[in-house]
Amino acid sequence: MSLDILKEDEELNPILSIVNLVDVFLIMIAALMIIIVQNPLNPFSQEEVVVVKNPDSENMEMIVKKGREIKRYKASEGIGSGEGTRAGVAYRMKDGSFIYVPESGNTTSVPNQ
Secondary structure: OHHHHHHHHHHHOHHHHHHHHHHHHHHHHHHHHHHHHOOOOOHHHOOEEEEEEOOOOOOOEEEEEEOOEEEEEEOOOOOOOOOOOOOEEEEEOOOOOEEEEEOOOOOOOOOOO
């Protein structure tokens, strides 16, 4: 007879059904988090990654990940400015290689590295 009383109490208590719903939602949230972390499209799951945020704007930012190290570089007004002279022209070939052609007035040789 005591078991019948406990069953009646469970059926009458609405809090128990809410507790069960909370448990179901917690399991769903945990499953979603596991899916997001293991997503192969996540750019930071790779070993080496470069992400450019806001390209061609004043607040451009570049995030570089190499192994476990992540560095952030922010654009400044000094980009593309500085002292120096034009040394020559570089051409990209169809196979992806580059050819450097020094300008005629340039007599300085560049050592191979």
